[in-house]
Amino acid sequence: MNESIYAWLEGFKRALPICLGYLPVGFAFGVLATKNGIPPALAVAMSCVQFSGSGQFVFASLWGNGAGYAATAIAVGIVNLRYLLMSAAEAPWMNGVNRVKRFFLGWGVTDESFVSHAAALKNGWRLNTVTMFVCNQTTQLAWVGGSAIGAFCGALVDDVRPLGLDYAITAMFIALLIPQCGSRRHLIVAIFTAALSIALKCSGLGQWNIALAAIAGATLGLCLSRIREEDAKRDPA
Amino acid sequence: MPNVIRPDSYSVNLLLAFFWAGLVTVLLKTAPITLLKENSIPAIARRWLDYVPVAVMAALVGPDIFIYDGKLDFGWRNLFLMVSAPTIVVAWFSKNYFITIAFGLALIIGARYMGWAA
Numbered sequence: 269m270n271e272s273i274y275a276w277l278e279g280f281k282r283a284l285p286i287c288l289g290y291l292p293v294g295f296a297f298g299v300l301a302t303k304n305g306i307p308p309a310l311a312v313a314m315s316c317v318q319f320s321g322s323g324q325f326v327f328a329s330l331w332g333n334g335a336g337y338a339a340t341a342i343a344v345g346i347v348n349l350r351y352l353l354m355s356a357a358e359a360p361w362m363n364g365v366n367r368v369k370r371f372f373l374g375w376g377v378t379d380e381s382f383v384s385h386a387a388a389l390k391n392g393w394r395l396n397t398v399t400m401f402v403c404n405q406t407t408q409l410a411w412v413g414g415s416a417i418g419a420f421c422g423a424l425v426d427d428v429r430p431l432g433l434d435y436a437i438t439a440m441f442i443a444l445l446i447p448q449c450g451s452r453r454h455l456i457v458a459i460f461t462a463a464l465s466i467a468l469k470c471s472g473l474g475q476w477n478i479a480l481a482a483i484a485g486a487t488l489g490l491c492l493s494r495i496r497e498e499d500a501k502r503d504p505a
Numbered sequence: 506m507p508n509v510i511r512p513d514s515y516s517v518n519l520l521l522a523f524f525w526a527g528l529v530t531v532l533l534k535t536a537p538i539t540l541l542k543e544n545s546i547p548a549i550a551r552r553w554l555d556y557v558p559v560a561v562m563a564a565l566v567g568p569d570i571f572i573y574d575g576k577l578d579f580g581w582r583n584l585f586l587m588v589s590a591p592t593i594v595v596a597w598f599s600k601n602y603f604i605t606i607a608f609g610l611a612l613i614i615g616a617r618y619m620g621w622a623a
Contacts (some may be wrong), residue, residue, distance in 0.1 A: 285606050288531075301605065305515075310523060316529040327526055339517045341525035348530045355555040356537035363543045374535035379565055386558030432613035438585060439592060439609030441566040446596035446605075448559050461560045462567025469568045470577050481564040482557060489547070489556030 279402025282388070286380045286403075287410035288447065289437035294411045297324050298418020304332025308419035315415040316434030319378060319408050323348040326475065343475065349480040356384040361385075361395050369397055376404030379478075380437060387444040454494045584621055588612045 287289060294315060301311035306328060314324055323344045330340045355374050362370050382406050417424070449455040465481035473480070534592040546554070581587055592609040599605060 285603075306519065310519065314523060314527070315579060317523075318530045320530050323526070323530055330527055331519065331522060337522035337525060340522040341529055345533065346530040348533050351530070351534045352537060353557055354561065356532050356541060357554045358538050359541035360543050360551055360554060362538060367539055370539045371535050374538035377534045377538075383558060383562050383565075387562075388556075388562040393544040420528060430614070430617060432610045432617070435585065435588065435613045436567070436606070438566060438569040438589065439606045439613075440602075441562055441569065441616075442589060442592050442596050442609065443602045443605035445559065445562040445566055446593055447600045448562070454559050455558075457556055458560055461563035465564035465567045466571050466577065469572060477529075477568065478561065478564045482560040484551050485560030485563060486556035490553045493552060493573065498618065 275396045275398040276402050278393075278396070279351070279399040280406060282381075283410075284386045285436060285440045285443075286378075286384065286407040288433060289380070289440065290410040291323060291414040292431075292443040293437070293461060294414025294420035295407055295422075297321070297328065297391070298415040299329045300325065300418075300423035301415075302419050302422060304328045306331060308416075311419040312412060312416045315412045316408075318344075318348075319376070320344075320348050320351070320413060321378070321411075335354070347475050349452040349476075350379070350482065351377055353482055354379075358382065361389065365397055373397065373400055373404070376401070376408065378396035378404070378407065380440065383441065383444050386501050388449060390448060451454070453489060456487055456492065457489040460488055584613070584616060588616060 297315070298308070298311055301314070301324075303307055306314075310327075314327065318324055318327075326343050326347050327340055331341050335343070354377050358373065358377065363375075365373075381400075384403065385400055393399075445458060449458050461481050461484065463485055465477045468474075468477035468480055558584065569588045571579065571583070572584050573585055578586065588609060592605060593609045596605040599614055
């Protein structure tokens with residue numbers, strides 16, 4: 269098959285399950301934003317510019333509760349700190365990619381697309397920026413589309429749960445994470461990080477749990493791989 | 506709901522919030538990938554970054570599965586947990602992305618159709 273067609277198809281394939289989740293969640297954001305006094309057009313613009321699920325939800329609820337613009341922007345920044353981590357993790361992939369492309373690939377980073385690209389790389393996918401752009405921007409289209417439907421005609425759909433769409437992204441994370449847990453080190457990191465993230469969220473750090481747990485988990489992984497190296501040095505079996 | 510934004514203080518503040526939140530988010534997303542160069546990252550940091558994807562996935566999926574209705578719930582009432590357990594088994598053995606997602610969605614739809622709470 270023609271290589272560039274393949275790159276596009278791969279991007280769409282990667283985007284599909286993410287879109288299934290983004291449409292209803294984007295819809296929910298649109299509804300919530302207008303309920304909190306944000307004009308529909310601005311809600312849609314936010315989905316275009318920020319393109320960040322939890323950050324936008326925090327924006328809508330803080331704004332609705334009368335927080336000022338500084339408090340709102342700071343809270344959004346805290347929730348979105350995790351993107352710093354993902355963007356840094358994508359940097360080593362970008363050998364020979366120019367800065368303009370890097371900038372736009374970074375702008376398109378979301379939890380879901382980052383995790384999908386990273387899992388594909390682990391499974392031997394040769395990095396292709398066309399695939400990344402197609403995936404990121406297709407999911408952005410679903411996100412913006414969902415927000416627009418929610419913001420402008422939120423009354424049309426009242427419940428997405430019978431379609432199971434509220435579970436689509438969780439199912440996707442399971443599908444991506446579990447095959448990565450084949451090595452004992454990765455399994456330990458995954459269990460530790462998941463538990464820590466739950467504990468942090470339950471203790472009221474719901475805005476920090478993902479970034480903090482991920483930092484701790486990656487650090488544990490690094491320590492485990494160093495311990496293993498030391499063992500190998502001492503006992504070259 | 507005003508569709509036309511009038512320059513009152515509410516709208517000005519909302520636009521400021523929109524602007525700053527957008528700027529902060531875009532900078533967080535774009536700065537590292539644009540500014541860090543492959544060969545400028547020390548080996549140990551690169552090794553650390555290798556673990557970031559698995560850690561991020563686990564940090565996201567843990568609360569998704571175990572926190573239900575805002576509470577930690579290990580019981581059968583937690584539909585996402587009950588569906589995720591077999592979905593994890595399917596993911597492990599099939600190692601197939603779409604089969605896993607389709608299986609999980611089918612279980613959720615089926616369970617709700619059968620009248621599982623929530």
